[in-house]
Every structure is written in structure tokens, then in C-alpha cells.
Amino acid sequence: DSGVTQTPKHLITATGQRVTLRCSPRSGDLSVYWYQQSLDQGLQFLIQYYNGEERAKGNILERFSAQQFPDLHSELNLSSLELGDSALYFCASSVYGYSPLHFGNGTRLTVT
Amino acid sequence: ELKVEQNPLFLSMQEGKNYTIYCNYSTTSDRLYWYRQDPGKSLESLFVLLSNGAVKQEGRLMASLDTKARLSTLHITAAVHDLSATYFCAVDWGGGATNKLIFGTGTLLAVQP
Numbered sequence: 001d002s003g004v005t006q007t008p009k010h011l012i013t014a015t016g017q018r019v020t021l022r023c024s025p026r027s028g029d030l031s032v033y034w035y036q037q038s039l040d041q042g043l044q045f046l047i048q049y050y051n052g053e054e055r056a057k058g059n060i061l062e063r064f065s066a067q068q069f070p071d072l073h074s075e076l077n078l079s080s081l082e083l084g085d086s087a088l089y090f091c092a093s094s095v096y097g098y099s100p101l102h103f104g105n106g107t108r109l110t111v112t
Numbered sequence: 113e114l115k116v117e118q119n120p121l122f123l124s125m126q127e128g129k130n131y132t133i134y135c136n137y138s139t140t141s142d143r144l145y146w147y148r149q150d151p152g153k154s155l156e157s158l159f160v161l162l163s164n165g166a167v168k169q170e171g172r173l174m175a176s177l178d179t180k181a182r183l184s185t186l187h188i189t190a191a192v193h194d195l196s197a198t199y200f201c202a203v204d205w206g207g208g209a210t211n212k213l214i215f216g217t218g219t220l221l222a223v224q225p
Contacts, residue, residue: 043215100157
């Protein structure tokens with residue numbers, strides 16, 4: 001158990017809808033990262049937050065947004081969903097820049 | 113743009129054999145990570161390599177980093193079935209406190225009895 005908690009585990013929704021994925025980092029970790037894993041794109045870095053502030057951005061679509069709250073949990077909002085957004089979304093956390101990322105168990109999103 | 117390539121993409125090997133997975137990356141970075149992922153599961157951190165010439169070993173796995181060649185290797189010694197998984201290398205592209213990890217394509221390792 002990595003200590004990173006993601007909810008829900010599975011999500012099935014229709015195209016055009018909006019969903020929110022939630023992540024609670026390991027105790028003491030200030031950084032939260034979001035990754036998308038799909039068969040065609042592999043593991044893609046989406047965005048990083050550090051202590052509530054956006055720190056780095058990757059291949060995140062404009063339809064997607066994220067935030068980190070004062071209690072350090074993070075939410076990833078996906079809107080106007082398309083079939084191609086179906087993927088496994090991982091949250092990870094770390095203590096500081098050189099430490100390894102600890103990944104949650106992921107949220108499997110299926111868009112129908 | 114940083115590109116991270118792994119080879120092979122798929123590796124079928126017999127128990128007891130040795131083999132090496134290669135990870136090449138396209139731009140300068142001094143931090144490289146190896147992760148393991150079991151089917152349908154999360155990613156587990158294996159090694160963190162922070163400098164040129166770094167070598168880390170854990171059980172039957174040994175990882176090394178050559179920053180000048182932009183190459184990392186993951187060597188498997190006397191493979192056992194429990195090592196069957198997908199192995200990813202990831203290179204830090206952010207620097208400083210930013211762990212913007214760019215992952216390789218992954219190597220699916222199947223160890224046959």
C-alpha cells in the first residue's frame with residue numbers, strides 16, 4: 001500500500017459528461033501529480049501541484065483541470081468527455097523533488 | 113521535447129536466465145527512476161538513480177545510469193516467475209522540486225518456468 005488514496009476506483013460515464021477524480025496524498029507529501037495511462041499513449045504526465053500551487057504542466061487538455069486544496073488532497077476534473085478519454089488515471093505524491101513518486105491504485109474511467 | 117525509449121518492448125525469458133532492459137533518453141537529465149507495474153495494478157518504485165555512474169541493486173534486479181550516454185539499464189539476474197511484470201523507466205524533465213517524469217514505453221517481461 002503506497003498510502004496514496006484515489007476514488008472512485010471505477011467510473012463509467014457517457015460522452016459529453018463531466019467527472020471529478022479525487023486523490024489523497026501520503027501523509028506528509030506536499031506534491032501531487034496526475035498521470036493518464038492508456039494503451040495508445042502510454043503513461044502521460046498531466047499536471048503537478050505543490051502545496052496548493054500548480055508547479056508543472058504536461059499534456060493536459062483544456063477540457064481537464066485540477067486543483068490541490070489546503071488539506072493537500074487534489075481533484076482532477078474532466079469535462080466534455082470523449083471516447084478517447086477512457087483511460088486509467090493515476091495520482092502520485094512525493095515529499096520533495098528528488099524522491100520517487102508513490103502512485104495510487106488509479107481510477108479507471110470508461111466513456112461510452 | 114524529451115523522449116524516453118525502452119527496448120525491448122516485450123521480453124520472454126526462461127527462469128534462471130539473465131537479461132538487460134535498456135532505457136535511452138533524448139535530452140540531459142540527472143535523475144532516472146525505474147518502476148514496476150503488475151497487470152491492472154499501480155506502479156511500484158524500484159530504483160532512484162541520481163547521478164552519473166549510479167548503480168543500485170535489489171535482489172535479482174540491478175539498475176545503472178550513464179548520463180553521458182543518456183542510458184540506463186535494468187539487469188535481471190537468474191529470473192524467477194515473480195519478476196513477470198511491466199517495467200518502466202522514467203526521466204525527470206523538470207529539475208529542482210518539479211518531478212515531471214516522462215515515462216518510457218514500458219517493457220513487458222514474461223518469465224517462463
